[in-house]
Amino acid sequence: MTDTVLAVLNQPSRDAAPHDPDADAYTWVEPLEEHLQVQDLGATRGDGVFETITVVDGHPQALEPHLARFGRSAAKLDLPAPDTDVWRQAVEAACARLDPVREAFVKTVMTRGVEGTDRPTGWVYAAPSPDSTRARTEGISVVLLDRGYRHDVERTSPWLLQGAKTLSYGINMAALREAVRRGADDALFVSTDGYVLEGTRANLVMRVGDRLVTPRTDVGILDGTTQADVFRFAEEQGMETAYELVTLDDLRAADALWLVSSVRQAAPVRAVDGEDRPVDAELTTRINDFLLARSV
Numbered sequence: 001m002t003d004t005v006l007a008v009l010n011q012p013s014r015d016a017a018p019h020d021p022d023a024d025a026y027t028w029v030e031p032l033e034e035h036l037q038v039q040d041l042g043a044t045r046g047d048g049v050f051e052t053i054t055v056v057d058g059h060p061q062a063l064e065p066h067l068a069r070f071g072r073s074a075a076k077l078d079l080p081a082p083d084t085d086v087w088r089q090a091v092e093a094a095c096a097r098l099d100p101v102r103e104a105f106v107k108t109v110m111t112r113g114v115e116g117t118d119r120p121t122g123w124v125y126a127a128p129s130p131d132s133t134r135a136r137t138e139g140i141s142v143v144l145l146d147r148g149y150r151h152d153v154e155r156t157s158p159w160l161l162q163g164a165k166t167l168s169y170g171i172n173m174a175a176l177r178e179a180v181r182r183g184a185d186d187a188l189f190v191s192t193d194g195y196v197l198e199g200t201r202a203n204l205v206m207r208v209g210d211r212l213v214t215p216r217t218d219v220g221i222l223d224g225t226t227q228a229d230v231f232r233f234a235e236e237q238g239m240e241t242a243y244e245l246v247t248l249d250d251l252r253a254a255d256a257l258w259l260v261s262s263v264r265q266a267a268p269v270r271a272v273d274g275e276d277r278p279v280d281a282e283l284t285t286r287i288n289d290f291l292l293a294r295s296v
């Protein structure tokens, strides 16, 4: 048992040769030592895909939806298909190897590999999660930032890779810094044609009366595993759920807002562009209790 865990995969995809034909499916290595070659396209071009999976009491949550999205992201980048069985095995082994802790996370990363080798690089890293209590209970403030794309770019310009969880998160992190410069905790992206999209690392969920609404997943955003489970919770409670094109007017009119994601789970939005928003503390607690208790 240890407080951080790193497994390097020998053959991240069955469509590409293993790194060592005689080695095990994955090898445990020292997390703080260097393992990545400087010519790895994940490092030099952000050319790869990843997932971050919440682990509660040693159990990875929404593992199958995360693995499925990992495969869809890889396909969007024309990467070889991840070998789901080996990735699942490595994730579960990493969870078991980690020191017991209430909340942790596992990150799966697959890059195009070292330039010229045609062999993807893959690793699974696990560590305890940062404490999200404050965001979950006190809420977060967000600013609206123009993403610079229309809402239909996923269809018109698939090379922009919107909707894929790629390693190219430089833009998301720049948007986060801009939000902090403007005195907020996070940013919410808006399309150039006025539709609300997603956060820098989270999906938007709104309560409109007794319905939960989230932006349609074909607007160049990630199809969130947490958002899907929030909808599962709502449906179990008899609430209606809907995927819609969300305008700025819809956002303004909503009764409550959340940014939802793995690790932080549901963070109620208490202000948008400096204007206070109502927080539904009771529903927030129920959503987070449900998310933290997930057994699948």
Ligand code: PLP
Pocket: 052, 198, 199, 200, 201, 202, 203, 221, 222, 223, 224, 225, 226, 227, 260, 261, 262, 263
């Ligand atoms: N949207 C973006 C841009 C993200 O980076 C993330 C998560 O990292 C999400 C949405 C939420 O996805 P999930 O709930 O599957 O973590």
